[in-house]
Amino acid sequence: MNRLPGPRVATIPAASATRSCAAVAALVPATIALLSAGAPAAAARPRTTETSYYYDNFDNSLVRPITRAFDPALGVRKLLGRPREAANVDEADAVRLPSTWWQPRLGFREITPERAALGPGPGTGPAPGRLTITRGKTQGVTPGFFVKDGAGARFILKFDPMENPEMATGAGVVAARLFWAAGYNTPDDAIVLFRAEDLDLSPDATLTDRFGRRRTMTPADVKRILDRVPRDADGRYRALASRLLSGTPLGPFQYRGRRRDDPEDLVPHEHRRELRGLWTLAAWTNHADSRGPNSLDMWIEAEGRAFVRHYLIDFNGCLGSGSFVARSYPTGGEYFVDYGVMATSLATLGLKPFAWEAVRDPKIPALGFIEADAFDPEGWRPDYPNPAFDERTGRDMRWGARILAGFTDAHIRAAVEQARYTDPRATEELVRVLIERRDKLVRRWLPGSAPRTSAER
């Protein structure tokens, strides 16, 4: 039989070939072991954390301030003027990267206003067409739905209070864009307009009622939720559509302590630059709701590894919005329980005016209430004390101010325009207020640095 010519193959004597193969094969695991020494072992998913809204409020409003007031170590630091600086910065006072909390964006690199306005992207909300309700959301301060669009993408829809159309949804979209541009991980939020007839109800849709019981959702439930939602002049409903984050939710993170079953979480959160410096951004956007329950850790599996990524979420209570009511005038000037303010008022028998008593309210329902005249770039505070904010130092605030200085007027306007306010006064007033608040913070914490206008980009 004729043999077809085959490829020319070099051969090696069997015995020596065997020894060579064995040597190479043995080298592979040894090499890996040698070079992988110290690398994190394959991480197990941390357990899901839960938090009590009531306890978080109680602990941070009443207990922790008293504890801090009687903390001798804190007293010594104040006496000596030696606060504890952030633990994850280098010699140049820069955040040590990489970080699963924050990414250098504005203030550290150039980003066009158009790109910043997209946020994490795509920034367009659900695909045009019908939306299928998969779950009702009756808990929390605002009602809503979980929906799926025609492309299979999943969103949470949140609505405005009847008395302030566009307020909560507008604030949520604008603040999400601003915090993303500042470097934080945020969901992809966008405004969506729809009619009731655009909604389909999945036969598997469920609803958790106010008693915590889960049952099948009915069209009557949908109507009951939509009856509490304002409509525009064309009869459409407006919602904030928040794209569900990829990964597995692990619950909120706390602004104090760390997640001990996360091998990559080795710095107490109250000593992280990203969270301390967040105060500056929170003050700028009047994010008085900066607290643990408005955060979310996600278990991400990507590029061959699994890890926890930390998100800021729920921005409906930012700017002039208190989610279901407009922000009150004292917001930002005092905590819910503010011992310092009460002591001052008691000592002066109330005769010293509060700063908010001089504010002017432009009475724009879509904005709620936010202003810049009485804004205190040093003393701003959230609704109740935040452990990371309490530990902030001048360096932390200057770091945050550096980020702020990277926002030009054009960046601010581009973000505000994502709110799609129907009243042009709302857009103009919010842009003006954000610019003024930015300028105050930058002047206070980066003296000598002029805030950038659009002409200086």
Add this chain to the structure above:
Amino acid sequence: MVTRRSLTGLAALLVASLAVAVPAGAQVADSTGADPLAPSTAVPWSPARPAPAREPWEVALTGPLRLATLPVSALGFAARNGLLRMEENSIVPRTLFVLAAPARYGFLVTPASLGDRTGMGGEVRFAPPAARDLVEAGVSGSTERYSRAFAGVGPVIARIVYSEEWRPHDPLFGIGPGTAEEDEGSYSSSTRTLRLSSRFGFGRPGPGRPPRHTLALSAAHRTLTVGAPQGDPDEDERALRSGILAVGPALDRESKGTTYGVAVETDLRSGSPHWSRGVRARAGFDHFEPESEAPQALSALSPPPPRFAAFQRYTLEVEAGVSFMRDPRTIRLAARVVDTERNDPDPLATLISITDLARLGGSDGLAGFEPGRFHDLDAALAKLSYVFPLAQHYELDLHVESGGVWGDLQHDARLADLETSYGVALRPRTALAPLASLGVEASREAVRFRFSIGGVE
């Protein structure tokens, strides 16, 4: 057969393993791929060991305090988990639902308002949903065995109400301004009343307020029995000082009579969260006509017993307030005068029941004194208050009261008889109204704590 190709493959595997292994702690290139703005998926920077929340010297300094407060920490741990379970199981909405359930059927359960020092109590009212403004009944009781029951029919302009009340031991320190604190006694009273009343309102009411002007007419037939006070051997002497014998022979005697009353009230107060400006004035006139008692057989050995007298009572109440500053700081002045005139031509008609006397002490005025501290026919009281905000959710009420009781206000009143009481109360509030009051009242005799939930103006 081992070939060179095989060996080449093994070598490639070795090279690939080098690419996979990641050295620990290295600042590797951010693996965000094409988008440098996307969140990092690289291993984040971490310290070699977990950073401590506190430095060693801080731990040493606060160690003893933390040890001493371990029980409190344990309480906090229990509170956090308890509140979490409460939220998970929707305890609060379930409880509110249960508490609101009776209201759907016309039942209302509230704390009892039986007066000072009557113990813990509750009241149940019933008004059928279909006739809520026409029919009402209620019963209240307390741990100190005070009780009251009533039933009423008819609209506000023509209402008939039957009520019974039992008060086992109301305090009595004697009659007149010069009574001593150590002479405390008590009396019991049982009252049955059938009242016909008409109430007319005029003027547009403010939010949550009654009509601005009201006229009230009433006629009430009353059967009253007052039981013996205890431990007060000199009551006859004190009663004679005021010209009447209110105790002693009046004890355990049933008093029947009819009270005719008319009252006009104007309420021009306004403001929130507490009423901060305006005037309220009320003038009332009551005429008590006792039923004729069966003549008693005269005895040569004992004088004829005194009878209950007809009397007229004039009551005048005025309160006014002015405020300044945006969050109102309010100065209020209130005054009340009660003038009782016995005008029965029968010289034996000298008795007036204890319960018909004017009184001061506790919630009747002069709150720093014990309830029922002062009794007599006439009384006068003035109160000066200053209410000012401590913070967004709290205000403080500073007040001083001065007043006294006399047998005849026009002829016997002297400044030296005036008693003074001082008080301070912390009032949690919303933007619309105060919610509660927690305070301290002080006088020359006592320091009393007071609290109330609701009904705070």
